Amino acid sequence: MALPEYAPRTPNQGALLFLGNYHGTLAAARCLGRRGIDVALADDSPMPLARASRYVRHFERSPPIHRASDFIEWLIDRGRGGGRGKRRANYAGRVLFPANDEQVFLFAQHQLELSRYFRLYQPHFDTIYRILNKQRLYQACAHVGIDCPATWYPRGEAEVRALAPTIRVDVMVKPKSQIQLDSKTKGKAVPRGASVADFYSRFMRDNHYGTQIAAHDADVVWPMLQAYHSSHTHRIYSLAGFTDLTGKPPLIRAATKLMQRPRNMGIGVCFEAANVDSALVARVADLFRDLNYYGIFDIEFIEREGKFLLIDFNPRGYGQMAFEIARGLPLPYMHYLAAMDDRSRLADVYQLASDWQPRGNEAYCHGLFLSLVNTAQRANEFIGGPVSEDWGSWMRVRKARLTDAVRQPGDPGPARLDVTRHGLDVIRHGVELLRHPRSFLHSLMR
Numbered sequence: 001m002a003l004p005e006y007a008p009r010t011p012n013q014g015a016l017l018f019l020g021n022y023h024g025t026l027a028a029a030r031c032l033g034r035r036g037i038d039v040a041l042a043d044d045s046p047m048p049l050a051r052a053s054r055y056v057r058h059f060e061r062s063p064p065i066h067r068a069s070d071f072i073e074w075l076i077d078r079g080r081g082g083g084r085g086k087r088r089a090n091y092a093g094r095v096l097f098p099a100n101d102e103q104v105f106l107f108a109q110h111q112l113e114l115s116r117y118f119r120l121y122q123p124h125f126d127t128i129y130r131i132l133n134k135q136r137l138y139q140a141c142a143h144v145g146i147d148c149p150a151t152w153y154p155r156g157e158a159e160v161r162a163l164a165p166t167i168r169v170d171v172m173v174k175p176k177s178q179i180q181l182d183s184k185t186k187g188k189a190v191p192r193g194a195s196v197a198d199f200y201s202r203f204m205r206d207n208h209y210g211t212q213i214a215a216h217d218a219d220v221v222w223p224m225l226q227a228y229h230s231s232h233t234h235r236i237y238s239l240a241g242f243t244d245l246t247g248k249p250p251l252i253r254a255a256t257k258l259m260q261r262p263r264n265m266g267i268g269v270c271f272e273a274a275n276v277d278s279a280l281v282a283r284v285a286d287l288f289r290d291l292n293y294y295g296i297f298d299i300e301f302i303e304r305e306g307k308f309l310l311i312d313f314n315p316r317g318y319g320q321m322a323f324e325i326a327r328g329l330p331l332p333y334m335h336y337l338a339a340m341d342d343r344s345r346l347a348d349v350y351q352l353a354s355d356w357q358p359r360g361n362e363a364y365c366h367g368l369f370l371s372l373v374n375t376a377q378r379a380n381e382f383i384g385g386p387v388s389e390d391w392g393s394w395m396r397v398r399k400a401r402l403t404d405a406v407r408q409p410g411d412p413g414p415a416r417l418d419v420t421r422h423g424l425d426v427i428r429h430g431v432e433l434l435r436h437p438r439s440f441l442h443s444l445m446r
Helices: 023-033 068-079 101-109 125-132 134-144 157-166 196-206 211-216 278-291 321-326 331-339 343-355 367-382 391-397 413-428 430-435 437-445
Strands: 015-018 039-043 056-061 095-097 171-174 224-227 236-243 251-261 267-274 295-304 307-314 363-365 402-404
Touching (some): 015 023, 023 039, 125 134, 125 278, 171 196, 236 331, 251 321, 251 343, 267 367, 363 367, 367 391
Parallel strands (some): 363 402
Antiparallel strands (some): 251 267, 267 363
16 A cells, blocks of 8 residues: 655644765655655755755755764754855754764754754654664663674773683674764674784774764773674664654564675665564564664664574664665654654554555665676676676566665656766776776675
8 A cells, every 4th residue: 555645734844854875865855855845955065966856955065974063053053043045944943854873863962952943853862872882782682682693892902812712703893883983884804813802902093983972981982892693794684664652563664685885794785575573573662662762763683593683773764764665664754743743644654554565576776886786796707706696687576666775766866966976986996997807896896
């Protein structure tokens, strides 16, 4: 059953989106704009991908989010009606839509002041930080019976040297949080035979946190060690959806991530629909209650020895959100209605989303990038490389129910910009391709 595109019954204050190069932001702009909601976009780059969408009616340059104080000052100024230019949008009263960990942390940290000028729908700061700090999240998971990979929390090289001989599995070094982490790395696997302590120390030297997060939590600067199950990183199970505090079961869609970039740890570019594991959903619902969490979520698991091990929890909009929208779950619209306190309309959408039934063979990908990967793999095979997946055939088989991250009927602007950017990348790397074809093709597939 298709979800109707409602016309707002109450005065439409609109939504303010951020990070326009994120596919999740583009999905949110389309989901909201198609329902008659006025969409504004703020970004520090002059031409982010979502700006090319017909559904983005207002755009303004903002300070980059990593300059946290400047960004919040800019946002509050816009909420007060500041800024220059006669055509500048009035952002006061708009629903804010956080797009990454840094932003949801800042919005929670400044929730009291931001709520004077904008509409927000997210839990309090303590809840958000329990989720965005992996050590605290894993403690909450243990409390409700959700399994996680074996993880150790040393505080410095000396503790790592004492701990390393007792660890009998491959490990990776991971930051406890992505908040204000300058490198934005998700972690690195320790090569077999390498010194875990030396690798740990080098990781610390190469990855630094901002002063605000370090002042809030001094322990966050110490990376953690986690068991690394490399054979499971290419098929990650995810539960994504929406939950509120009314006691109703969370609305959830399941998917399997088949490819991410970089391959071992990165942003998902290819997904297939999966069955919802009801027992796992029940434990996730317990986790929400324990955390006092509500809103949009995306939770990732690896499966090992018959158990689902939680590896990540995104308490916000996320990259492949268009896949859930295509499967009858309009998450940005639900976030908007909840922030506007439109409970009647939200209940209607909730019911329709609950009634939705899969038709089979649903899938999602960034089609242009996946085509480039497929071309690179065929070229790599031609020059003697190993035989790889045939992503071209994968897309053709699923074409009828394939959701593209960028290309959608009726909104061609983002796809054109995407083609232009990737074309420029190919030209930019042309010399490298000619000089070192094997290493260049490997870098694209990685």
